[in-house]
Amino acid sequence: MTKLLPTTSAGSLPKPSWLAEPEKLWSPWQLADEALAEGKRDALLLALAEQRGAGIDIVSDGEQTRQHFVTTFIENLNGVDFENRKVVHIRERYDASVPVVVDEVTRKGPVFVQDARELRAHTEATIKWALPGPMTMVDTLYDDYYGSREKLAWKFAEILNEEAKELAEAGVDIIQFDEPAFNVFFDEVKAWGVQALERAAEGLNCQTAVHVCYGYGIEANTEWKKTLGEEWRQYEEIFPQIQNSSIDIVSLEAHNSHVPMDLIELVRGKKLMVGAIDVASHTVETPAEVADTLRKALKYVDPENLWASTNCGMAPLPRDLARAKLGALSAGAQIVRDELSF
């Protein structure tokens, strides 16, 4: 990537209303069987067109073929019971009814590889593909078999590595692991979290990223954020480990967030996807606001390592709003790009 300040979305994009009910997480599909398969494929290509139309440089599938960033992956594994669910307290924040690990977990087969081929066939742009991280997967399940979060995480890391290798082979340029759980379980991050993440990324012939955020703009997250105080210093706990890891890129929150910008100094040398778009607000950022966030980041990151991104995924937002936010991201990045080239 030679272009300065390339733009990208950190995660999901809203789905068309004919595919899934809008503005909802875990939104049920509106289609079934073959019509659903075709609808997902169409939505993937629309998401690509919308990103390119908004001037986004590094594109994704917009997660159009998945109901949820973690559970859809888990649905494609053996050893997990989706019928007899149990309630767990996800990331110490909210209760959710989740599937139960009842046997050894293995991958039934490729999960997103066909989708990745589809996207690759339709664009020359750099492609980034998101997968859940091992720790976040562990935290979205009830384990009745391994008896240890760490053991289960290592198992998931192996499975994720199989999928990631096949995605890279299908033409994906960057594999991003989503680890919002890293912002909550610091002791586990230090003990095994980053190592499990590195295992998931082992031997990949593409770039790797880790996305650590404060979550979608849903109520449970908004309430949790109120308890975090004036300054959000969670990154301070985990960045030193990430800095020493094999992961190439770090995706983080910045705009409208209470994260002190100087914390990104802790991962100097890595490429940074700095969130300049707030996904928890229905106000569209101005290009000037985006530029302002990027300029602040440039005090602590070299220009060639700075990518302009959203804070998190935008799946729960209205579609036109998400599109406008992507447009603002591009326009804001262009302002700073122009400044840097003088």
Ligand SMILES: [Zn+2]
């Ligand atoms: Zn996120």
